[in-house]
Amino acid sequence: MFVPACAGNDPNANASSNGLCQAALLWCTETADSTDILYWRYTAVRSPDGSQTPWVQSGAVCLQPGEVPGTAVPAFTLADFRRLPLPKAGVNVQPASGRTLVSVPTNLYATSRPATFRVTLLGTPVLVRARPTAWTWTYGDGSSRTFSTPGAPYPDLGTAHTWTAPGRRTVTLTTTWSGTYSVAGGPALPVDGTASVVSPSVEVVVVETRAELVADPRE
Template sequence: MVRRAFERLSWPTSELQLQPPDGQTLINFDTNFFTDNTAPTTRSVTLLGQQVEIEATPSGYTWDFGDGASRTTSSPGAAYPDLDVTHEYASEGRVSPSVATTYQGRYRINGGGWQQIPGTLTLPGEPEALRVRSASPRLVGTASY
């Protein structure tokens, strides 16, 4: 019953953060990915007349980069300059990267001791729009000597 409640309850999905921001990146450039969804979330339910607290803690993240590549980590990534989860796109185009969050659960009845819920629960995240572009260096301006 607790396992079924764990699966039915609403848990937060991870919001994907991208760097560089503004929905654009460059080919052959480290694009940085991270999420802030790291804290446990607790919900209360009544099962068989007993008060049951269920806690879901993010334990893994599956990064879908939107170009056919993916990576699974225990890390939520990190903001620049701590490039923890990065990906280089090989060609121009529009992609829709996302991050799925895997939760481990535990529960307690009437404020007693915590017990693990067997298995995990994975929730997909919303894809973000990202345009991969190419860039060429160009000298501009005039020099005066």
């Protein structure tokens, strides 16, 4: 939705949002057409159940009144993408007991899959396809690492981590999501940016073993 950039022109208020003011008329005097009017751009997302998010201002532009595309603005923004309920990836630790040894690789891998959302943007149906593209592990020992794959169960150790000291370590996984959107059955367009989703943390207990010489009880 585009509204003249004037105080009080708020589509969330129960009042007209089309009034003009001196600021909107004078702001664009340096553009190619000095008679342009400054408009605020607002977006909102309507869910399949009919509920709609509040209108959010997402920019401003100088336009002629005849250039304003009405109330429908079929553009899916990064803010819209980040408001979607993107799923949290599962965190898997091997050994499954959550106990491991110092200097021994511990397998950590994520379980996540692409997600599809059907939303309504300003009365226009939008199909959003989201996919996980990066997985960042924070190991609780001051280090972290980002992978382009989620990893896999043993014997795949491509996303394993090796702790060098004993202790309790809190492991956190952050998944980065990218996506595309299609407006009213049109071509798939890339979402301009990514979203990050943090999974619940898990604790890994790192222990240290020692070799000791003991007498043979048979002697």
